[in-house]
Amino acid sequence: MAQNWLGLEGRVVIVTGGASGIGNHVVTTLRDAGALPVIVDVTVESGQELDGAYCVKCDVTNAQSVQAMADAVVAKYGKIDALVNVAGINLPRLLVDVKGEHPEYELNDDSYDKMFDINVRGMFYCAQACVRQMLKQGGGVIVNMSSESGKEGSQGQSAYSATNGARDSFTRSWAKELGPYNIRVVACAPGIMEPTGLRSPAYNAALAYTRGVKVEELSTDYNKVIPLGRDGKLNEVGNLVAFLVSDRAGYITGTTINISGGKSRG
Numbered sequence: 357m358a359q360n361w362l363g364l365e366g367r368v369v370i371v372t373g374g375a376s377g378i379g380n381h382v383v384t385t386l387r388d389a390g391a392l393p394v395i396v397d398v399t400v401e402s403g404q405e406l407d408g409a410y411c412v413k414c415d416v417t418n419a420q421s422v423q424a425m426a427d428a429v430v431a432k433y434g435k436i437d438a439l440v441n442v443a444g445i446n447l448p449r450l451l452v453d454v455k456g457e458h459p460e461y462e463l464n465d466d467s468y469d470k471m472f473d474i475n476v477r478g479m480f481y482c483a484q485a486c487v488r489q490m491l492k493q494g495g496g497v498i499v500n501m502s503s504e505s506g507k508e509g510s511q512g513q514s515a516y517s518a519t520n521g522a523r524d525s526f527t528r529s530w531a532k533e534l535g536p537y538n539i540r541v542v543a544c545a546p547g548i549m550e551p552t553g554l555r556s557p558a559y560n561a562a563l564a565y566t567r568g569v570k571v572e573e574l575s576t577d578y579n580k581v582i583p584l585g586r587d588g589k590l591n592e593v594g595n596l597v598a599f600l601v602s603d604r605a606g607y608i609t610g611t612t613i614n615i616s617g618g619k620s621r622g
Contacts, residue, residue, distance in 0.1 A: 361604070362389050362390075362598060362599065362602040362604060363602055363603055363604070364386065364389045364390050364391040364598065364601070364602055365390035365391070366390070366391070366392060367386075367390075367391045367392065367437040367438065367601070367602075368391075368392045368394065368429065368433045368435055368436055368437045368438075369386050369391050369392065369393050369394065369437060369438040369439070369440060369601055370393075370394045370396055370425075370426075370429060370436060370438070370439045370440065370482070370486065371383050371386070371393050371394065371395060371396065371409075371440045371442060372396045372397070372414070372416055372439075372440070372441050372442055372443035372478070372482055373396075373397060373442040373443030373444065374393065374394075374395035374396060374397055374409070374440075374442065375395055375397035375399050375400050375406060375411075376397075376399070376552070377442075377552035377590075378442055378501065378546070378549070378552060378590055378593055378594075379395075379397075379440075379442035379443070379501075380395075380407065381590035381591055381593060381594040382440055382442060382593065382594045382597045382598075383395055383407055383409050384407055384408075384594065385591065385594030385595060385597065385598050386594070386597070386598055386601075387407065387408050387409055389598050391598075391601075392409075392410070392433060393409045394409060394410050394411070394412060394429050394433075395407075395409045395410070395411045395412070396411075396412050396414045396416075396425055396443075396482075397411070397413070397414070397443070398413065398414065398415050398416075400412070400413050401413055402428060410432065412425045412428050412429060413425075416443050416474060416477075416478030416479075416481060416482055417473045417474055417477055417478050417481070418481075419481050422478075422481040422482055422485050423485050425482075425485070426482075426485040426486055426488075426489060430489055435489070435493055436486050436489045436490060436493075436496065437493075437496055437497070437601070438496060438497040438498070438499065438601040439482060439483065439486040439496070439497075439498045439499070440498075440499045440501070440597055440601065441478075441479045441482055441483065441498070441499070441500045441501060441523075442501040443474060443475075443478055443479075443482075444474055444475045444478075444501065444519070445470055445471055445474045445475065446471070446513065446516045446559075447467045447470065447471060447515075447516070447562070448461065448512045448513050448516075448559070448562040448563040448565075448566045449461055449462060449463040449464075449467050449512065449513070449514070449515060449562070449566065450462050450463065450512055450566050451463055451514060457565075458565050461562050461565050461566055463514070463515055467515065468515050471515050471516055471519050472515070472519055472522075475516070475519035475520070475522075475523065476519050476522045476523065476526075479500060479523060479526065480526065483498055483500075483526075483530065483541075486498065487534065487539060490537075490539050491537055491539075494537075494538055495537070495538030495539055496538075496539050496540075497539070497540045497541075497542075497600070497601045498527075498530065498539070498540070498541045498542070499542055499543065499544065499597055499600050499601060500523045500524075500526065500527050500541070500542075500543040500544075501523075501543070501544060501546075502520045502523045502524050502527075502543040502544065502545040502612050503516075503517070503520040503545050503546060503547075504545050504546065504547040504614060504616050504619065504620035505517040505520055506518075506519075506520025506521040506522075506523060506524050506545060506612075507520075507521070507524070507545065507612070507614075507620055508620060511566065511567050512562075512563060512565075512566025512567050513563075513566070520545070523543060524543055524545075524612045527541050527542065527543040527610065527611075527612060528610050528611070531609040531610030531611075532610060535609060535610070540605075540606070540608065540609040541609055541610065542600050542605070542608055542609055542610070542611060542612070542613065543611070543612040543613070544593065544596050544597065544600065544612065544613045544614075544615055545612050545613065545614050545615065545616065545620065546588055546593050546615050546616065547582070547588060547614070547615065547616025547617060547619045547620055548578070548581075548582065548587045548588065548616070548617075548619065549587055549588045549589070549590060549593070550587050550588065550589055550590060552590065557571075560574060578617075581619055582616070582617040582618060582619045583617060583618030583619070584617035584618055585617075586617065587617075588615060588616065588617060592615060593615055596613065596615050600613070
């Protein structure tokens with residue numbers, strides 16, 4: 357019933373970072389709704405299938421790789437109905453390591469460049485390549501995966517937060533540019549989500565240090581910070597994205613939708 361209501365049957369939807377984490381849940385949700393999701397990831401091989409979805413290998417930080425990806429999708433399906441920009445990286449870093457105990461957790465050129473190259477430049481390259489095709493078709497949808505940190509900031513994750521603030525700003529501007537061409541641009545901002553499997557011990561160690569706690573103290577009493585009293589489920593993000601790329605969301609553009617259990621309300 358739900359898949360008929362969304363009307364996504366046969367819609368070609370590119371999902372960057374679709375091989376793992378939130379991106380993979382977006383892929384499976386779209387697939388189950390009848391869409392034709394395309395997994396775009398640096399970890400896959402072009403032409404293979406993963407979770408019932410066609411794969412294209414792509415480095416989103418390389419413009420030529422991104423254009424080749426878009427061309428490959430058009431060559432296979434003849435169109436690009438939607439793009440979901442999920443590919444991203446989060447490296448917890450302090451502006452200044454005040455304690456001086458772990459200088460590797462201080463923001464530097466390398467960590468800054470990695471986050472902005474993937475999270476911002478990569479989103480820009482993918483959007484540009486896909487919009488060129490959408491203009492030929494007479495319309496399309498872009499969904500940019502943001503984060504509540506882009507609105508509220510996040511201790512120990514200033515650069516990551518800034519990349520998501522940029523994603524939100526690009527979303528608003530592109531919606532104004534592309535609205536006359538029947539292309540919607542919207543973002544969604546997850547809050548505290550269930551673990552994705554991408555949170556490595558190294559990530560947790562960095563996050564704990566930047567927040568001045570021990571690793572075992574990272575878990576949160578959700579009742580204190582989230583009105584719904586729990587973390588978000590990855591499938592809930594997938595459901596939101598499926599709705600946003602569908603015609604049911606046809607009058608939604610130029611905004612970032614919080615999906616944070618009430619933790620973020622701005």
